[in-house]
Amino acid sequence: MRNVYMDYAATTYVKPEVLEEMLPYFTEKFGNPSSFYGISRTTKMAIDEARLKIAKALNCKAEEVYFTGGGSEADNWAIKGIASAHKNKGNHIITTKVEHHAVLHTCEYLEKQGYEVTYLDVDKEGFINLDDLKNAITDKTILVSIMFANNEIGTIQPIKEIGEICKQRNIYFHTDAVQAVGNxxxxxxxxxxxxxxxxxxxxxxPKGIGVLYIRQGIKIDNLIHGGGQERSRRAGTENIAGIVGIGKAIELANDNLESHMKRMTELRDRLIDGLLKIPYTRLNGPTGDKRLPGNVNVCFRFIEGESILLSLDFEGICGSSGSACTSGSLDPSHVLLAIGLPHERAHGSLRLTLGEGSTIEDVDYVIETVPPIIERLRNMSPLWDDFLKKGEN
Structure with missing residues (x-):
């Protein structure tokens, strides 16, 4: 049996080159960067170097890069920090119905604190309407937070245009780019x-390390208070090995971005074409360059995603039915509901995401393995039985 990992949107392995750079900072290079002796200067220099690597990849200044404990913390800091710092100007935030829960739940929390949040609708492919964004802006709007690329269906939003609208209206624009960076x-x-x-x-x-880019000059309150680390904006002794690791990882991703995108797109389209040959299957999200290169999300009618995942696992294939952060939920994906799928169809979703370890052989194995699984599960499904009897659409 093959072992095929196709859940790169959930997490990735640590590259050997990344691990190699990290290892010394667990052992001999262990100094606290806030101290003044030699081994501490070494760790401080390593942090500065990682900051520069990330700044190069984003085309920003090194002093605009702040290290966090992960993407969720970065989302929380951006949204809560702006809301707190600018509450005298306004209390209105705009986001979308298809955001990661790190954004949605943060906005829901702020609503309980008296803030108003507009959740923009999306079309059947997951895109916002720019006119809807313009019309939602009021004189109380202080922040727009819209994800760069959707973690479930791969939709890449018109980020430049969104940013231009916000710039013209003097409103801060935050984007959750967790799925987009490196892709x-x-x-x-x-x-x-x-x-x-x-x-x-x-x-x-590595896990447990993230970044929030904050454009220079933005007034934002701190999320974590304590010491003076990260230029007094994010307290806590730095995760040196993690910072070194994320710096190296993003450097590698940036250096190989063009070839990575090309290969992932070819594998993605091969997988989509193969899966769509199964009757009563639909692709969720857009096609072409408006979709993340390695993202595949399909719905199989008349069956549930959890049954598909269990069957795939038995065949050595790792996939998901949506975001890894909500994998324990019995509710259908909020993203699939937002693009207009009824509950029963949203339940039959499968997300397969490709990465650097993926091969043509892996893709072909999945294309070969999935159809008999779908046929077997449908033959066990009362929904399929009713469909055959009634000939419903």
Whole structure:
């Protein structure tokens, strides 16, 4: 039996080159960067070097890069920090119905604190309507937070255009780019991005480390208080090994971005074409260059995603039915519901995401393995039985 990992959107392995750079900072290079002796200066220099690598990849200044405990913390900091710092100007935030829960739950929390949040609708492919964004802006709007690329269906939003709208209206624009970094080109200056979140474990770096880019001059309150680390904006002794790891991982991703995108797109389209040959199967999200290169999300009618995942696992294939952060939920994906799928069809979703370890042989094995699984599960499904009897659409 093959072992095929196709859940790279959930997490990635740490590349050997990344681990190699990290290891010394667990042992001999262990100094606290806030101290003044030699081994502490060594760790401080390592942090500075990692900051420069990330700044190069995003096209920003090194002093605009702040290290966090992950993507969720970065999202929380951006949204809560702006809300708190600018509450005298306004209390209105705009986001979308298809955001990661790190954004949605943060906005829901702020609603309980008296803030108003507009959740923009999306079309059947997951895109916002730019006119809807313009019309939602009021004189109380202080922040727009819209994800760069969707973690479930791969939709890449028109980020540059969103940023331009926010810039013209003097509103801060934050984007959760956790899925986008290392998979598509990002330029925070060209795209008019004020704040951007990313996470190390999505780009072949370690878990427990993330970044929030904050454009210089933005007034934002701290989320974590304590010492003076991260230029007094994010307290806590630095995760040196993690910072070194995320710096190296993003450097590698940036250096190989063009070839990575090309290969992932070819594998993605091969997998989509193969799966769509199964009757009563639909692709969720857009096609072409408006979709993340390695993202495949399909719905199989008349069966549930959990049954598919269990059957795939038995065949050595790792996939998901949506976001890894909500994998224990029995509710259908909020993203699939937002693009207009009824509950019963949203329950039959399968997300397969490709990465650097993926091969043509892996893709072909999945294409060969999935059809008999779907046929077997449908033959066990009362929904399929009713469909055959009634000939419903």
């Amino acid at each position: 598509v080109p990002i330029d925070v200056k060209e795209m008019n991005i004020d704040m951007l979140s990313l996470a190390g474990h999505k780009v072949y770096g």
